[in-house]
Amino acid sequence: MRLLLINPNTTAAITDKVVAMAHTVAAPSTELVAVTGRFGAAYVASRAAYAIAAHAALDAWAETPGPFDAVVLACFGDPGLDALRELSPVPVVGMAEASIQSACQLGGRFGIVTGGERWAPMLREFVAVRGLSTRLACIHTVAPTGADIARDPDGSLSVLATACAHAVDGGADAVILGGAGLAGLATRLSQRVPVPLIDGVAAAVGQAEALARLGASKSRIGSFAMPPPVDSVGLCAGLAAQLAGRSPA
Amino acid sequence: MRLLLINPNTTAAITDKVVAMAHTVAAPSTELVAVTGRFGAAYVASRAAYAIAAHAALDAWAETPGPFDAVVLACFGDPGLDALRELSPVPVVGMAEASIQSACQLGGRFGIVTGGERWAPMLREFVAVRGLSTRLACIHTVAPTGADIARDPDGSLSVLATACAHAVDGGADAVILGGAGLAGLATRLSQRVPVPLIDGVAAAVGQAEALARLGASKSRIGSFAMPPPVDSVGLCAGLAAQLAGRSPA
Amino acid sequence: MRLLLINPNTTAAITDKVVAMAHTVAAPSTELVAVTGRFGAAYVASRAAYAIAAHAALDAWAETPGPFDAVVLACFGDPGLDALRELSPVPVVGMAEASIQSACQLGGRFGIVTGGERWAPMLREFVAVRGLSTRLACIHTVAPTGADIARDPDGSLSVLATACAHAVDGGADAVILGGAGLAGLATRLSQRVPVPLIDGVAAAVGQAEALARLGASKSRIGSFAMPPPVDSVGLCAGLAAQLAGRSPA
Amino acid sequence: MRLLLINPNTTAAITDKVVAMAHTVAAPSTELVAVTGRFGAAYVASRAAYAIAAHAALDAWAETPGPFDAVVLACFGDPGLDALRELSPVPVVGMAEASIQSACQLGGRFGIVTGGERWAPMLREFVAVRGLSTRLACIHTVAPTGADIARDPDGSLSVLATACAHAVDGGADAVILGGAGLAGLATRLSQRVPVPLIDGVAAAVGQAEALARLGASKSRIGSFAMPPPVDSVGLCAGLAAQLAGRSPA
Amino acid sequence: MRLLLINPNTTAAITDKVVAMAHTVAAPSTELVAVTGRFGAAYVASRAAYAIAAHAALDAWAETPGPFDAVVLACFGDPGLDALRELSPVPVVGMAEASIQSACQLGGRFGIVTGGERWAPMLREFVAVRGLSTRLACIHTVAPTGADIARDPDGSLSVLATACAHAVDGGADAVILGGAGLAGLATRLSQRVPVPLIDGVAAAVGQAEALARLGASKSRIGSFAMPPPVDSVGLCAGLAAQLAGRSPA
Amino acid sequence: MRLLLINPNTTAAITDKVVAMAHTVAAPSTELVAVTGRFGAAYVASRAAYAIAAHAALDAWAETPGPFDAVVLACFGDPGLDALRELSPVPVVGMAEASIQSACQLGGRFGIVTGGERWAPMLREFVAVRGLSTRLACIHTVAPTGADIARDPDGSLSVLATACAHAVDGGADAVILGGAGLAGLATRLSQRVPVPLIDGVAAAVGQAEALARLGASKSRIGSFAMPPPVDSVGLCAGLAAQLAGRSPA
Known part of the structure; x- marks a missing residue:
């Protein structure tokens, strides 16, 4: 199986981190191709950086030669x-959505812990868009952003553990550690959290493999055709070709 | 990986059908153990048979020696x-929930096609309980029950294809073919349905493998501890022991 | 009028308590027949004990000769x-549902106070299933279970009064004292609670009498036929006969 | 027990009809006092007549000497x-709310059939305000208003039966025959409707008796104190006195 | 443009306050006609005063000769x-609704600050009726009523500022200063509130002018015809004529 | 007053159309500056073109020298x-949101008519994001896209009138004619539609003027600071400067 991992921000070091974590959870036979956004924050x-990242994700996808069996969008949100x-002709998995769906299969209500306080309302809205507001117990952000945490994971463990504890107090039956920059920390924190703790990258890779194996066909009609x-x-040549209904050159 | 498949109705032939389908989608290294309900319809x-089946599923689980990496509850609903x-100390995956979550990753709204008209309100309520009513486009049932379809899959293809077409007309971006008795039919029908068509058993096995690999720990506090x-x-000895907090003898 | 009271747990002393309370609120001409679950916790x-109790309630109902004018399911939840x-050919009233509907006719939002902390999420979900989440102000549980409170009502009054006060602070216009084990305590606590306080058994008996007198016929088609x-x-002979569409022997 | 029935429209003949129906369902010992609105349509x-009727209901209540054990607001809506x-120091029961709550105890989703097409959106909004939109299957109005039907019940049976059939087709597990002018027709139509058919007046009287017997105290704090x-x-003297916190003269 | 401002309570001094504020925000060419309720609190x-005020608003409107280009209902709620x-043949703007819609265009979630604690549940219900519960962050009331604040605005600034701060802490991206009695205070408080602060009268006048200029026709069919x-x-002659479908004399 | 109109697609002819319509509804003293997206469809x-357009709107805004009193985002959706x-330091008004809010002040439920069938699910989701799903009666799309209609408005009137009629049948108390390409057609169609018909550009300009005059300050904290x-x-220099917190050069 061949997965494309898209990091729609423009920091290659975070892409590397995601890929490293993805390798630890993907099946041995799964091949990972990763790409970093070419423009944006x-x-x-x-909200502004998020809007730009959506375009950057399309751009990165359109410029990367396939084929793939599934695509992982590796920015939490x-x-x-x-x-x-x-x-895309193949399933696309979002890191936040995959985490939320995994959490919803492990308990009644989930909590989210992530870096950067601006994410809290954006993620609350994201959960609402996906229709799952009634399953959301709470969101707790820590002051360091995902990028800060990626640079100093050791220094962030304590504040993240506290946020996870708040999420459990807030009614979370499972806690999601969201953010590409937090990849891999769930393993280190799970002992300190008394409910299932979910790594966003691991959840996304797992869902990508599962959906790829499900083998459902691409919509030929409707809103996702x-x-x-x-x-x-x-636009870049690849994306322009896609919009024009032409095969990319 | 070792999965327990629980068929909470009392028809072993349906259990066999589920296992056969599960083998076609599970990873080669995945071992499948299946058990059939010991009492019930x-x-x-x-609704009455459903309530009894919930007890039968607990009974079957408690009487089956483990350990397992995940449990699949193989009755759609x-x-x-x-x-x-x-x-359970390990993740438990429901066939309906797994299908719905897979569908929600393939489009905006999903439809369900299944056998037996009494299921329509029960499934609509199930979707509501899981918090996903806004993602549900429609439910279409066909007159033959899942058991009827299991006995005569060829004779049911046409009526199922029609129901799938209605689901697409009703706004479904993906259609779930629900019911243990319908296991395997998605493959045969997918050419005739212009949106992703999801086999409930395949979705459940995929989610079980994904959640098992996620490795999240069992809740130590809260509603799922x-x-x-x-x-x-x-009660049977195993279930009594579980309720009493003792290891089964 | 003849009512069947089903206590779907297996403690006859709680059945007795429910019956005693029911006699104080039922019309003088109302005859009460009570039955205790034959298996379960x-x-x-x-959640596990609850799933078993659903089967036990069906079993108890099917094994009790009628006819009745209405059935009261006397386990809060x-x-x-x-x-x-x-x-059932006659109306079935649930203790939690009847309490909630009574509360909703006495104010805008209701609170629930009950024993056993595991009930809080289960009741929140129950309220959601009945479609009334927006009417729920809050749920407060006390540490002793309903069974503990039934054994020592005097010792529980103080902690229950405190929980009721929290419910009022939480926005409850009426408070439900839920749980078969708490039957009769609303009368003793109502002076200390500044909003209507509702006894679950009293609410259920009142609804059962009201629905029986309404005289609506049994569904002949649809989800409740x-x-x-x-x-x-x-299964027990009575329940098997019911499922088979035969009159019980 | 002593009940006050308020008809907040200004047609005494409809009040009489409501009282006649109420007598057939109330307990023999229940005394009924009825009052008709003094102003309004x-x-x-x-919507305009409805807004005026709310004031007229308060006016009628304030001008009627008590005490009562409960109040029935006998305008559907x-x-x-x-x-x-x-x-009010005692419970107040609304005809629509009581019908809806009764219906919700007899099935999953209810339908409403009433006279006058302007009621459909008003009742849909009413159901939403009470938090029960997810339980509403459909509303079907017939062209004659409640007043028309009250004048010619025989001539309305056929069109009402058709509307009930549409409600059942629309997913109603129970159908409410709403409107003071339709009081008593449920009995005549129930044979032709294959699900429980609910008379609004009967439901309201039953709920009033049940709530009165429940004996919950008046709120001393909060939104219903x-x-x-x-x-x-x-304003009339009685209502002015109530607003001023004085006992009516 | 000619606007009718209806103050549906019976205190002319509050009408004057609303008109004064309205003049500061209306276009220079906008003519304002104001009317005070003739009966009520x-x-x-x-809730009782509110129900009477609805009738009083209709009465005041029906008794005021037009024509107008739009109507402003100047009681928050x-x-x-x-x-x-x-x-009405022309658009009608409510002060609360206009404020809420303005707030919803300035951020994700809004808060409301107003006088009189009885308003909190009434406004929460109003927001729900308008379908915007998910956009409501919180409601904070201060002890003085709107009438108290109107009499002593200087003495109320501090407590209102504190309430606004609580609303921001509660997640409000914009805060509405609701209540006719609070007209004009937003300007004085905006420096102390770090998010947009909305004056209810200003929002209502702005919406009335915008809707009047939009020029949409009156419904000829349906629920608002x-x-x-x-x-x-x-009823007063004007309102009786309206209900009877006659032009007022 | 000075408004910036952003057309986030890349067809200048549509920008011209929007400006022409805007001039007919804006106050005489309002100055309009319009800008067309520099990249995209x-x-x-x-959905893909929409995601790119969000970036293009930011880009266009950041590259246009101000100051402005408000911004109008002139793509319906x-x-x-x-x-x-x-x-933005000043209010930003969306054409769809402004239309919806106007419609919600003219009736209970609104309908949307627009060009291009791919818009129906996208707009249904947009309404849900804004929290107003319960106010949405229905969406009807016509086959020609907004661009097609802009090129041949006369040829589209009939099909649009039919779609509006369907919206009214579907329960719409007001109908929105959405889409920059449909600017100005509401006037021509309003005689044929028996409920208020709303032009998206007119609604947006009206809301922009109203919000600008409201004078609420920019958020200094929270999700919209x-x-x-x-x-x-x-990124373009202007947008990069904005993200970096620098004044554009």
């Missing part, structure tokens, strides 16, 4: 998720 | 799902 | 409620 | 329901 | 809003 | 709305 922690699903062709300007 | 197609999650011990009467 | 305070409604006959194994 | 079938609850005194102008 | 701070919309004529008793 | 009618609100500075690559 160094890390996504605002999943910018561009449904747009990618519309264009390829859209009617449209002209465009100012 | 031959197939579940009413998932009787006893959260009760099993409370007692082992409950406080309680005396009981009239 | 001594008291229901977990109402295991097996809709399954009983499917089979008798289900199509189905074979079964391992 | 002859029948309520618009319940204008002034929560305002009456605020002022007596409001702080306030001066007023232009 | 001096100020609205209970908007008693009689939809009833006025049914009868003129209702079918109906006889009435005891 | 010629018109937005897919409002790509980038909340991201613009985060960065300027985000913390972040480095970026590959």
Whole structure:
């Protein structure tokens, strides 16, 4: 199986971190190809950076030669998720959505812990869009952003453990450690958290493998079929070709 | 990996069908152990039979020696799902829930096609309990029950294809072919359905493998931790031991 | 009028308590017949015990000769409620549902106070299933279970009063004292609670009498009509006969 | 027991009809006092008439000497329901709310059939306000208003039967025949409707008796306690006294 | 443009305050006509007073000669809003609704600060009726009523500022200063509140001008068209004429 | 007053159309500045084009020298709305949101009619995100896209009138004619539609003027304050400066 991992922010070091974590959970035969956003914020922690990242994710996907069996969108919050699903011939998995769905299979209500306080309302809205507000117990953010945590994971463990404890107090039957920058920390913290603790990258890779094996076909009609062709300007060649309904050159 | 498949109705032939389908989708190294309910209806197609099946699923689970890496509850509608999650030390996957979550990763709204008209309100309520009513496009049942379809799959293809077409017309971006008795039919019908078509058993096995590999720990507190011990009467030894907080003999 | 009271746990002393309370509120001409679950937990305070109690309620109902004018399911949380409604030719009233509906006619939002902390999420989910989440202000549980409180009501009054006060602070316009084991305590506590305080047994008996007098007929079609006959194994004779569409022997 | 029936429209003939029906369902010992609105529309079938009727209900209540054990607001749609609850020392039952709650205890989803097409959106909104939209299957109105039907019940049976059939087709597990003008017709139609058919007046009287016997006290704090005194102008003496926190003269 | 401002309570001093504030925000060419309720409470701070105010708003509207380009209902909580919309040939704007819609265009979730604790549940219910519960962050009331604040605005600034701070802590991206009695205070408090602060009167006048200029026609069918004529008793001549479908004399 | 109109697709002819319509509704003293997206699809009618348009809207805004009193995002569906609100010091109005809010002040439920069938699910989701699903009656799309309609408005009137009629049949109390390409058609169709018909551009300009005059300040904290500075690559100078917290050069 061949998976494409898209990091829609522009920090290659975070891509590397995601890939490293993904290798620890993917099946041995799974091949991982990773790509980093070509434009946008160094890390996504605002509504503006998120909007740009959705375009960057499409751009990165369109410029990466396939084929793949599934695509993993490796930014927790999943910018561009449904747009990618519309264009991609194979399943697209979002890190936040995959984590939430895993959590929902391990308990009644889930909590989210992540870095960067601007993410709390954005993730609350994301959960609402996915229709799962009644399953959300609470969201707790810590002051360091995901990028900060990626640079100093050891220094962040304590504050993350406290946030997880708050999430459990807030009614979470399972806690998601969200954010590409937090990849791998669930393992180190799980002993200190008395409910299932979910690593976003691990959840996403697991869902990608599961959906790829499910073998469901691409929509041929409706909201997730390829859209009617449209002209465009100012886009990379691959994305312009996709919108125009042409095979990329 | 070792999975326990519980068929909570009392028809062993349906258990066999589920196992056969599960083998086609499970990883080669996955071992499957299957068990059939010891009491209850031959197939579940009413609220009463469903309530009994929830007990039968607990009974079957408690009487089957482990350990397992995950449990699959192989009755579409998932009787006893959260009760099993409370007692089981490993993840428990429901066939309906797994299908729904897979569908929600392939489109915006899903449809369900299954056998036996009594299931429609029961499944609509199930979707509501899981918090996903806004993602449900529609449910279409066909007159033959899952058991009927299991006995005569060829004769049911046409009516199922029609029901799938109605589901697509009703706004489904993905269609779930629900019911243990329908295991394996998605493959045969997918050409005739212009959106992703999901086999419930395949979805459940995929989710079970994914959750098992995720390696999240069992809740030690809260609503999905082992409950406080309680005396009981009239239960099988294994289940009584579980409720009493003792290891089964 | 003749009412059947089903206590779906297996502690006859709690059945007696419910009957004693029911006699104080039922019309003088109302005859009460009570039955205790034949298998399952001594008291229901977990998801597993709840699932078993649903079966036990069906079993108890099917084994008790009628006819009755209505059935009261006397376990707060109402295991097996809709399954009983499917089979029973007369109205079935759940203690939690009846309390909630009474509370909703006395104010805008209600609170629930009950024994055993495992009940809080189970009751929150129950309220959601009944569609009334927006009317729920809060749930407060006390550490002693309903069974503990039944054994020592005097010793529990103070902690219950405190929980009721928290419920009022939490926005409850009316407070439900839930649990068969708490039957009769509302009268003793009402002076200390500044909003309407509702006894679950009293609410259920009142609703049962009201629905019986309403005289609405049994569904002949749809989700609450008798289900199509189905074979079964391992059930008591009465329940097997019901599922098979035969009159019990 | 002594019940006050308030008909908040200004047609005494409808009040008489309600009282006649109420006598057939009330306990023999229940005394019924009825009062008709002193101002407003002859029948309520618009948002404007409804708003006026809420005031008229308060006015009628304040001008009628008590005490009563409960109050029945006998206009289907319940204008002034929560305002009456605020002022009244005893339970107040609305005909629509009581019918809905009865229906919700007899099945999963209910339908409403009533006279006058302007009621459909008003009742849909009423159900939403009470938090029960997910339990509503459908509303079907017939062209004649409740007042028309009251004048010619025989001529309306056929069109009402058809509307009930549509409600059942629309997923109703129980159907409410709403409207003071339709009082008594459920009995005549129930044979033709294959699910429970509920008479609004009967449901309201039953709920009033049940709530009165429940004996819950009046709120002393919060949103349904007596409001702080306030001066007023232009109101009847009784209502002015109530708002001012004085006993009526 | 000519706007009618209806103050549905009976305190002319509050009407004057609303008009004064309205003049500061209305376009120079906008003419303002104001009318005070002829019956009801001096100020609205209970469910009973609210129900009466809805009738008083209709009465005031029907007795005021037009024509107008739009109507502003200047009691925060908007008693009689939809009833006025049914009868009025021009748009009707409610102060609470207009504020909420403005707030929803300035952020994700809004808070409300107003005077009189009885308003909190009434406004929470109002927001739910308008379908916007998910956008409501919190409601904070201060002890002085709107009428108290109108009499002593200087003395209320501090407690209002504190309430606004609580609303921001509670997640409000914008805060509404609700209540006719608070008209004009947003300007004085905005420096002390770190998110947009909305004056209810200013929002309502702005929406009235915008809707009037939009020029949409009156409904000719459906729930907001003129209702079918109906006889009435005891109403003012103008309102009786409206209900009867006659032009007011 | 000075408004910025952003057309986030890349067809200048549609920008011209929007400006022409805006001039007919804006106050005489309102100055309009319009800008067209510099990259992306010629018109937005897919999830992918929508995601790109959100970035293009930010890009266009950041590259246009101000100051402005408010910003109008003139693509029905409002790509980038909340991201613009985060960065912009002045109110940002979306054409779809403004239309919906106007409609919600003219009736209970609204319908949307627009061009291009891919918009129906996207708009249904948009309404859900804004929290207003319960106010949505229905969405009807016509086959020609907004761009097609802009090119041949006369040829589209008939099909649009039919769609509006369907919306009214579907329960819409007001109908929104959505889409920049449909600007100005509401006037021509309003005679044929028996409920208020809303032009998206007119609604948006009206809301922009109203919000600008409201004079609420920019959030200084929370989810709509300027985000913390972040480095970026590959963006236009203006947008990079905004993300970095610098004034654009």
